[in-house]
Every structure is written in structure tokens, then in C-alpha cells.
Amino acid sequence: MASNVEAPERWYLALLGFAEHFRTSSPPKIRLCVHCLQAVFQFKPPQRIEARTHLQLGSVLYHHTKNSELARSHLEKAWFISQQVPQFEDVKFEAASILSELFCQQNLVDSAKPLLRKAIQISQQTPYWHCRLLFQLAQLHTLEKDLVSACDLLGVGAEYARVVGSEYTRALFLLSKGMLLLMERKLGEVHPLLTLCGTIVGNPIDIHIVKPCLKQLQQCIQTISTLHDDEILPSNPADLFHWLPKEHMCVLVYLVTVMHSMQAGYLEKAQKYTDKALMQLEKLKMLDCSPILSTFQVILLEHIIMCRLVTGHKATALQEISQVCQLCQQSPRLFTNHAAQLHTLLGLYCISVNCMDNAEAQFTTALRLTTHQELWTYIVTNLASVYIREGNRHQELYSLLERINPDHNFPVSSHCLRAAAFYIRGLLSFFQGRYNEAKRFLRETLKMSNAEDLNRLTACSLVLLGHIFYVLGNHRESNNMVVPAMQLASKIPDMSVQLWSSALLKDLNKALGNTMDAHEAAQMHQNFSQQLLQDHIAACSLPEHNLISWTDGPPPVQIQAQNGPTTSLASLL
Template identity: 85%
Template sequence: MNGPTATVDLRTFRIRLRSQHAALETSAGRELSSADAPEPWYLALLGFAEHFRTSSPPKIRLCVHCLQAVFQFKPPARVEARTHLQLGSVLYRHTKNSELAQTHLEKAVRSQAISQFEDVKFEAASILSEFYCQQTLVDSAKPVLRKAIQISQQTPYWHCRLLFQLAQLHALEKDLVSACDLLGVGAEYARVMGSEYTRALFLLSQGMLLLVERKLGEVHPLLTLCGTIVESWQGHPIQKESLRVFFLVLQVTHYLDAGQVKCVKPCLKQLQQCIQTISTIQDDEILPANPAALFHWLPKEHMCVLVYLVTVMHSMQAGYLEKAQKYTDKALMQLEKLKMLDSSPILSTFQVMLLEHIIMCRLVTGHKATALQEISQVCQLCQQSPRLFTSHAAQLHTLLGLYCISVNCMDNAEAQFTAALQMTTHQELWTFIVTNLASVYIREGNRHQEVRKQLLLPSFKHLQINIYVEFFSSAWFKHFGFF
């Protein structure tokens, strides 16, 4: 999916925003405007390059040769800059020649000195920063985006898109305060530009970050405002329903985080109704008159999987294990079909999250062999994506630890939980891991000092869960004769 992304780990829930305006997307086959009076040789080379790029299988080497040939004609500055962008984009997305891709993208970014050339200079900045992030050069990506944001205020689409992208970058670095600030700037800019739709997207993304930060006091009024905007906004039905899905997903997550499982059911019913409504709407191209509104949250197929996912989360918390297995199976089948046609990283994220939930379900219901097979699937998915491995390594070790407990391998369980503790700073996950590690110590016997050490950690006091300490230190320990 093209366009900006505002990606945040809401238990690895990822928000993505994409442009649906084809005129703003760079491809090897796009012509220059009539004012540039393209020469026949340029159009011919461009046509050949596009033919080779879209061949089955793509002939990327020949596509690159055609684009490189443009420079032999000493083209005007605009043609040269656009060709650098096209070459950089093709090399970045289709080859491993990262050095050459970087060279062309950096040259394209220098086109910012050319007036009235917004689509090239801002897209070049967007792709170059994406490239830097892939190469773990985040500190190089930030100034590129900041400069582009500064000079794009007269171009609403690109200004919003670049704000989303920089917010995503900060969120990936766990700098959620900076990300929230940028989304707030975007919401105000969208309001000034008269796009309540894009304002809602910024505010909902901000609400998601506040949920991640567990600033529940700030989440409630923000979601109330978002609900008002979503219900009052009149626009394309798909955009309207997608906003409603985004809002309801955050509502469900908010209730589940607060332990208010019973409050979730009405939201889930509304989510299912939204998905049914969206599935009946034709996929007409959406081209709003306001350039600040040229975004869409998720494809409807992805939204369907997401609704399955939050339903599974609710079922697990409510203890409806059969229902959780039923919806997990449906979601995984849908994901397999989608992944045959769509390589979007969010699909793998959804798959990992679904598997993590169903693995816990299998362990509770005693299906240990199946759980181990599904843990292996999670390992394979994480190996294919460094980002997934980084964000799910602690969960993976925790699941292995739970499996080891289920088969009475306490030494291995201890090793897995210890490894998980070293890989997470997430307070709730830390609590869950330490509590299970304490249970391992109890089962092994004569390790009450280590149990007390774990349960009296400062992080536990910070979490205000002294009830765990009281429970383990008194009733349970005394029952087993540890004190």
C-alpha cells in the first residue's frame, strides 16, 4: 500500500495511511507536464522502462538501463531530477544495490531548489527517509523529513503525508511524545485546511499512541472528540466507515486495557456491522476535492482481519476459548489468501498477533503439540522480518516459557523467562513474565528468596501491584511451608 504510514506498536497493531491519488504517485511510466514539452526520445525511453518494469517477471535490469540512458541526452533539470527519483525508487524497491539507490535518491532530493516541482522533491524526501530507516540510518532520515515538512506547508497532501511519516519514525524509536506532538500539529493543520476527515485520522492516530503510553486519562476525552467528528463527518461511504472502524478498534482496545470486558460487546457488534457495510460498497476510486484528504486508513480486506483480531483478544479475556479458536481460524485463512497477492508487512504482524493469542489458548486447553507447532510458525515469521523479531522476541520467549511449564521442564522455562525479561521494557508484559517466573521458582522449591527478589523489584512497586507480593508472600508461600 502506497503513501505515508503512521506505525505504532499497539501490541504491534500497526496503523497505515496511503494516498489514493494516482497523479501524486511516481512510476516509470508517468509523463512530464505539457509545460515541460517532453522530447520523443524521452517518452520512448520512459515507455520501454515501464514495459520492462511491469513485465512478468519484471525485467528490472533493462528498466534501469532505459532510465540511465536518459542522462546521455543531457536532459533539462526537471527531467534529470525526475529520472533520479525513478531510478532510486526502482533500485531501492527491486534490487539490492542500496548504494546506487541512495545516490540517485539524494540527487533527486536536491531538486528542492526547483520551483513548482512538489511531487518530485517531496516524494524523493519521503522515499529517501524510508531508505535511510531501512539502512538503520534514522538520524539521517529525520532532517530530510523535517526540511521537507518546513517547505511543504503550501502543499496540503505532502505536508500531511510527511507529518505522518515523521511521526511514524519517532514512534518506531519509542519516542511517543514527539510522535504525539507531530500528530497534534497535523490535526490542527488539517482543521485549518478544512479537512475534518484527515483531522480525524491524525487524532485517532494520536489516541492510539496515548493508549500505548497508557495515558488513559487523556485517551477518554480524545476518543470522545473523535467520536463526534466521525459521526458528524459526511463524505465517501468507505472513508466514513473506515474512520468508524478505526475509532471502534481503539474503543475496544481501551476497554480491554481497562479490564472492562463487558463494555466491549456493543463495540464489537458495531465493528461487525461496519465490515458488512464496507463489503457491500464498490471499490470506486476516491478522489476528494480537498488535497489534504487524499488518504485512506486500511484496505477493507485488512480491516476485516483486524476486526477478527480484536474479537479474538476479547474472547481470550472473557474466557470464550472456543470462540477465540473459531475466529483465529477464520482470520488465518483470510490472511493466507491475502498474502498470496499482497506483501504488506502489516499482514505478517496480524498473523503473529493471532498466533500468539491462539498459542496461549492451546496451552490452556492442553493442546501442547499444536501450540509448539504454532510457536515454530511465529519463529519463522519473525526470522523473515527484523522489525517483527525486535518487537516480538520477548513475547516469543514468554510463550516458550509457558510451553516449558506445561511439559514440566522448569529449568528451560526459567531460561526462557529470564531471556524474555532482558528483551522487554513493557510494564504489563514484564509483570506477566515475572509472575510466571515466580511460579517456576515455587514449583522448584527452596527458592523463596529469589521469588521475593523478583516480586519486590522497583518496577513492581511502580506498577502498584503489591497485591502480587502480598499474595505470594503470605497465603501461597505459607501454605507450602516456605516461611
């Protein structure tokens, strides 16, 4: 009798062992793994084994095959049966979690939400799963751009973690909520939340520092990524939860550093950390197909492309734009979320190679595709610079400038964008010969950019002010502006500002009778001109240059080569 009772158990363990062996083979033998698991049902196993086997089959089919309907059927059975078995939380909630993921993959979000809500409702006595499911539903709301609901759920999670005594997981909920509040530009709510988070992880932070939100977020993430390094499992089950794998966390810290460095104008530092992050991502993507890795990669590439354009590496920037296109081809969701940024980057590239008609078309396309207020303002600012350069688009230009008036109802709270709007007005006034008005706008830009550590805007404003004083015949004052502009531009490094500054220094030193300094400046100007010219020719000769004509639909799959550059080089010299 005992033998008969034990036999199915032995069969079950044997089949399970074979299934795991086939699953972990190199390469995995998924078909044989599935056969072994399906064989379990021949023995009419008890409900616990039946539910677990359905979960295992559903998970294997979901992660390793394209048979999503069969995966869904097994996961639904696992979820249904496990609810009838007492104290079977792991199977029950893992089934709910994977099934909701599958629903989202099939664009059945309305099926995923009630499933997760029910699982959250009945998991309150299981801290690990309750926290994980709250995060999962918050993520789903975030993907749908419902940040208010997502923030509410993260707030519920933070309070739950506090009640069950898990300060670690409480900090994770607060960090995630902080990021969503940053996305919503609710900066007043971010400061106290991140200060609390800093206190929880034992790292209280002074909020009265430059870029407080980014710096606090970076430091909190770095601190959390060092927790739980030992192999001793925490006694509180709610502490078992991980916000991100350590390897993902490392990339995230690099990403935050890149964003901060870009905003401050430390482009060499941004490039250094981008290279580190991309190398780490390449290694991770060999083993992990998590969609967040592609998102990290696209965001990093977007930042490094802007770096390349500033530092005078247009050809490399163009190839990286093409790389973003390829990543977006592989994921419709990525393209939906980044199409406006992609066209904006192409617009910036077009400006750098003096293709102003294409720049206008790219920016107009980007404006059509974005609903994000800060990105919209950034695009409008750059489009205004295109109209100023063209010199004959007065009506369109004034219409744009009315919408980004830094003195009145500016559309966003960003100091950087408001400072840039003052700079654009200063540039227009300069071209119109209204020098006193230009100086007022540029001094506003300088005041804001100095306060916020925006080195690139500072350099641009100084060199333009220097140009104004030179035109007015005030050579000493011009020199006082251009010399620090050149130093700052070299530190960034900003190739266009260096070209502009060296041309001005050459003329200034001639006017001041400094022959040697004039000769040195002329030599510098010649070197910068040659570098930019060679890079311009290299970029325009690439087949990817034809991307500047793409303004509709998904990214082109293949890019035809063209014969040499077709754009004017006059603006570079």
C-alpha cells in the same frame, strides 16, 4: 523547429512506456526497465524530466533490487533538482519520502529525520504530502521508542487536518495518537481523544463500557475502513490520504478482536478470528512485502499460541512458536521487538509440559530482554507460579512477590495483572495451608475479574476456592464454587481447569453420596486426562520441543529431533 522541440518529448514518452512495460511484465524485467530510464539522460532532458526520471530510477532500484547505493544516489539527485523547479511538489516530496525510508533501512536514522523535517516544513501548502510526511516521521519516532515525539507530531497533524477541513484525516491522526497513548498506558488521555474521534466519524460512543479503549478503537477503525468506498475522489486533497490499505485494515480489525477476546477469555472466538486474519495475511503476503504484515502475523501467532496452551493443544502451540522463530529469523527488527515475548511463550509451554527448570530459564531470559513494564509484570507473575509449584524456592519467590504486591505500589495499572497477582498470592497461601488468607486473596481476584469480564481468572479462582472449602470439609460451599467454575471453563474452554474441576466434582459427589454424579465426573476426568496425556506425548516428541533449551542469541535455524518425551507426566494426572 517545432519538430526538434517535440522530438525529445516523444523519445521520453516512448522510453517511459517501454520502462513501464518491462516493470509490469510477469515476471518483471527490472534490468531492461532501468536501461530504458537511464537512456532518458542521453537526451539531456529539462530539469522536470531529469528529476522525475531520477525519482523513477531510485524507486525501481529501491523496491526491486539490492543496489541501495545507486537507488540512494538517484533519489538524492531527484530531491536536489526538484527543489529548484517551481510547482513540482509530487516529485519533490515522494523523493524525500522514499529516500528517508532507504536511510532507515540502512540504519541512518539521523539522516532520515532532518530530511523529513525539511520536507514537512516546505510542504504546508500541499496537504496530502504534509500529512503523509508527518505520519512518516511519527512512525520513525515510534520505531525508536520515542513515543512522546511521535504523539506530538500526530497532534500537529490532527490540528493541521482540522485547519484544512479534513475531518477524515484528522480522525486518522487522532486514532494513531490513541494507539500510542495506549502503549504508554496514558489511559486518562485516551478516553477523551477516542470519544472525539468517535464523534468525528459519526459514531459517538459511551465510554462507560467494559474495555472502553479497545472497543472504541475497534469501532472507530471499522467505521473508517468503510469510508471512501466509492471511486469518486474527494475534493479536499488532504482527504486523499489513507491510513492503511483496506486489506490491512481488515486484518487490524481482526487483530483487535482477537486481543479483546483473549483478554475476556473467549478463546474459541479468538481462534476463529485468528484463523480469518492469518488466511487474509497469507493472501496479502503473496502480493505485498510490507513489514507491517509480518508484525501482524507475529502478534496474531503470539495470541493463538496462548489460546492453544489453555485449550490443551500444546503440540500445535509448539509448532506455532517455531513459526514465530522462523519469522523472526527473516527480520532482525521483528526479533528485537518480540524476543522477550517469544521466550515468555516458551516459558508458558514449559509449564504446560511440566519442565519447570526450563520454564524458569525461559522466563529469566525474557526478563533480561524486556523493558516493557506490563510484560515484565506478566513474566514475574508466571515465574512466581513456577517457584510455587517447585516448592523449594522460598527466597526467590518472596523477592518476586514483593515486586508485584497487589496491595501496595503495584508496578502497572492493568486490572488483569493485578487480579492475577492476587490469585498468585491466594495460590501460595493455599499451598501453605493458610486458608483464610487464601480466601481473602481469591475473593479480591473474583471481584476484579468479574468487574473486568476476565473469565479465565474467574474460573481459576472459583475452582481454587472450591478446593479450599473441600479441604475444610464444607462440601456444599465447595460445590457452589466448583460447578460454576466447570461451566465457565467449558465455555472458555480451559482444559486444565476442566481437569481440576472434574477431579474435585468426583470427590465432592462421593462425599455427598451422589453416586451417579460422581461416576459422571470420574468419566469426564478420565477423558480430560487422556486428551492431555496424548497431547503431552505428541508435543514432547516433536523436534521443536528442543526449543525449550534455547536461551541465548537469535532463534536456532534448525531444530534436531529427539527420541520421545523426556518430561514427567505426573502433574497431568
